[in-house]
Amino acid sequence: xFGLTYSMNxxxxxxxxxxxxxxxxxxxxxxxxxxxxxxxxxxxxxxxINHKKTVFGGSLHAVATLSCWSLLYINLxxxxxxxxxxxxxxxxxxxxxxxxxxxxxxxxxxxxxxRFLSILKNKGKGRIKLQAKIYQEEKxxxxxxxxxxxxxRLKP
Amino acid sequence: xFGLTYSMNxxxxxxxxxxxxxxxxxxxxxxxxxxxxxxxxxxxxxxxINHKKTVFGGSLHAVATLSCWSLLYINLxxxxxxxxxxxxxxxxxxxxxxxxxxxxxxxxxxxxxxRFLSILKNKGKGRIKLQAKIYQEEKxxxxxxxxxxxxxRLKP
Numbered sequence: 001x002f003g004l005t006y007s008m009n010x011x012x013x014x015x016x017x018x019x020x021x022x023x024x025x026x027x028x029x030x031x032x033x034x035x036x037x038x039x040x041x042x043x044x045x046x047x048x049i050n051h052k053k054t055v056f057g058g059s060l061h062a063v064a065t066l067s068c069w070s071l072l073y074i075n076l077x078x079x080x081x082x083x084x085x086x087x088x089x090x091x092x093x094x095x096x097x098x099x100x101x102x103x104x105x106x107x108x109x110x111x112x113x114x115r116f117l118s119i120l121k122n123k124g125k126g127r128i129k130l131q132a133k134i135y136q137e138e139k140x141x142x143x144x145x146x147x148x149x150x151x152x153r154l155k156p
Numbered sequence: 157x158f159g160l161t162y163s164m165n166x167x168x169x170x171x172x173x174x175x176x177x178x179x180x181x182x183x184x185x186x187x188x189x190x191x192x193x194x195x196x197x198x199x200x201x202x203x204x205i206n207h208k209k210t211v212f213g214g215s216l217h218a219v220a221t222l223s224c225w226s227l228l229y230i231n232l233x234x235x236x237x238x239x240x241x242x243x244x245x246x247x248x249x250x251x252x253x254x255x256x257x258x259x260x261x262x263x264x265x266x267x268x269x270x271r272f273l274s275i276l277k278n279k280g281k282g283r284i285k286l287q288a289k290i291y292q293e294e295k296x297x298x299x300x301x302x303x304x305x306x307x308x309r310l311k312p
Contacts, residue, residue: 007281020206020207021205021206021212022203022205023182023183023203023204023212023214023215024205026179026182026183027179027182045275047178047179048178048179049177049178050176050177051176051177052239056179056218057217057221057242057245058179058214058219058221059179059218059219060244060250061214061218061221062212062214062215062217062218063214065212065213065214065217072252083208085208085252086213086249087212087248088212088246088247088248088249089213089217089246089247089250089257090244090246090247091244091245092243092244093242093243093245095242096241116298130262
């Protein structure tokens with residue numbers, strides 16, 4: 001999959017998600033903010049409703065995960081051929097989400113980002129924690145943290 | 157939604173999931189083991205594939221969440237009219253899943269279950285941690301823990 005870089009626009013990146021991760025289409029994900037420093041994904045209420053007419057917790061987690069993975073993806077695929085995998089995550093559901101929602105991945109602090117890039121460059125692999133937030137009427141509704149590992153591909 | 161009890165068979169419970177949580181249909185969930193003491197949900201590889209031809213981490217989390225929620229649901233809805241919500245979860249992705257998979261929710265230890273039921277009975281609400289596991293060729297691939305809150309509905 002290496003070769004798809006930030007030269008993609010957000011519609012192309014949206015197509016890439018739908019094609020490669022079909023659940024992203026079922027979730028109804030629409031790429032919202034698409035940059036190296038900030039990435040957010042929108043999802044509609046109707047695709048993700050549950051029996052209580054709130055958004056299913058599994059959907060909130062999935063969209064938050066994809067927002068972090070996507071931010072990492074567009075920052076790293078320009079640098080090296082590599083694989084990005086999630087190793088762990090923790091999510092807090094602070095209040096119900098009852099409408100269309102946006103998961104926003106927050107760029108990590110400069111220091112931890114540079115440490116991660118340096119380890120990745122020197123050792124061929126590195127791990128980083130990324131956070132995503134989902135707000136409901138300006139209140140924090142979902143607080144997510146995922147740990148992602150990037151591993152450079154060996155040259156053939 | 158109160159009124160759907162363990163008198164449902166597993167096909168009826170499957171229909172209930174599809175109807176009330178449409179993402180469960182996109183995930184391709186099939187109720188596998190369906191009892192008060194053990195609950196497992198199957199999901200097909202093809203619905204949940206990602207760009208690396210492994211199962212998307214968001215799908216693994218969603219199916220694990222639903223397996224725990226379902227076990228709690230069939231145990232509690234016979235007792236009281238109540239709502240069950242997830243408040244928090246933690247998931248470890250220990251190895252990639254590369255085939256159809258099963259998320260199995262493990263019934264909690266007797267002592268913590270009885271403590272939970274007693275608090276729920278007396279205070280009208282209680283919290284419990286539930287675990288789910290996903291295996292790949294007999295090795296633990298996904299280790300999930302969710303915290304769920306049950307809240308009795310007030311009589312009208």
